[in-house]
Amino acid sequence: MSHNTISYIVFGVVLAFALIFDLGLLSKKGKTITIKQALLQTIFWVVLALAFFVFMWFENGKTPALEYISAYLMEWSLSIDNIFVFILIFTSFSVKEQYYSRVLLLGILMAIVFRVLFITVGVALVNRFEWLLYLFGVFLVYTGFHMFNSKDDEAFDPETSKAYRAVKKIFPLTNSDGDGKLWIKESGKRYYTTLFVVVMMLASIDLVFALDSIPAVMGISRDKMVIYTSNIFAVLGLRSLFFLLKGAVAKFDYLQEGIAIVLIFIGLKMLGAHWLETWFSATTLVFISLGMIVACITISILLSIRKNKRQLQA
Numbered sequence: 001m002s003h004n005t006i007s008y009i010v011f012g013v014v015l016a017f018a019l020i021f022d023l024g025l026l027s028k029k030g031k032t033i034t035i036k037q038a039l040l041q042t043i044f045w046v047v048l049a050l051a052f053f054v055f056m057w058f059e060n061g062k063t064p065a066l067e068y069i070s071a072y073l074m075e076w077s078l079s080i081d082n083i084f085v086f087i088l089i090f091t092s093f094s095v096k097e098q099y100y101s102r103v104l105l106l107g108i109l110m111a112i113v114f115r116v117l118f119i120t121v122g123v124a125l126v127n128r129f130e131w132l133l134y135l136f137g138v139f140l141v142y143t144g145f146h147m148f149n150s151k152d153d154e155a156f157d158p159e160t161s162k163a164y165r166a167v168k169k170i171f172p173l174t175n176s177d178g179d180g181k182l183w184i185k186e187s188g189k190r191y192y193t194t195l196f197v198v199v200m201m202l203a204s205i206d207l208v209f210a211l212d213s214i215p216a217v218m219g220i221s222r223d224k225m226v227i228y229t230s231n232i233f234a235v236l237g238l239r240s241l242f243f244l245l246k247g248a249v250a251k252f253d254y255l256q257e258g259i260a261i262v263l264i265f266i267g268l269k270m271l272g273a274h275w276l277e278t279w280f281s282a283t284t285l286v287f288i289s290l291g292m293i294v295a296c297i298t299i300s301i302l303l304s305i306r307k308n309k310r311q312l313q314a
Contacts, residue, residue, distance in 0.1 A: 041240030067221035075234030107202025136215035140267030148260035258300025
């Protein structure tokens with residue numbers, strides 16, 4: 001049995017038990033999640049991701065493990081940026097806070113399915129047409145510059161988005177939340193509630209974000225194990241992170257710029273991979289990526305905190 005096969009089995013078993021624990025012990029249907037509970041759940045998912053890093057270090061070796069933790073941190077930082085859009089969706093459709101947890105869970109589980117399909121297709125295409133990596137590099141550099149110079153997320157209107165128009169066109173909708181149900185029956189006909197719409201919106205919006213994050217992870221590693229596990233761990237931790245940061249995410253004024261710099265760096269790294277691989281070892285390149293990700297995200301958050309303190313003192 002290969003090292004990757006063992007890692008996949010361990011990942012699957014850990015994930016199954018973690019979901020049972022999270023859903024059975026840490027979450028209850030129709031219950032509002034407190035900051036303390038969100039913190040405990042966030043710590044739970046982060047510790048689990050770090051434990052898998054340690055496992056990969058001993059089972060697969062140093063370089064794949066470092067690639068995994070770099071990719072996880074990349075995905076985790078992008079997840080923070082996603083939360084603001086999630087908040088806009090919940091606010092736009094007037095979702096009651098007691099339904100947040102269930103709706104987020106369903107949306108995230110759907111997003112995982114879509115991401116697995118997206119990764120599988122993406123890796124297969126890159127393995128067959130390696131020049132696609134250069135297109136991904138150009139795309140990440142463009143996305144990074146665009147993100148650095150704009151605040152498009154603030155102008156995002158869920159009810160005018162293509163995802164909402166598609167759902168509205170395909171499914172018969174009602175303005176009711178169905179008391180927590182995804183669909184209800186009226187006059188013998190099934191109508192889909194606002195909660196169903198929000199679930200579909202969360203899954204589709206996450207897939208849009210994956211257009212940035214998955215190429216970025218592929219700029220760190222080409223190992224499918226690394227790409228799958230880093231993505232899934234980061235996305236599963238998104239629900240608790242949402243409850244932890246929903247009141248503070250708008251205060252991270254420089255986070256978008258920090259993430260943008262990371263995307264530009266990884267894009268340039270992909271474009272210059274041929275030359276960089278002749279100058280540096282694979283492990284050194286991973287350390288450089290890891291250091292850049294940690295530095296940019298940390299500095300952007302510290303600058304945001306400093307700016308907020310100055311505004312309060314003014």
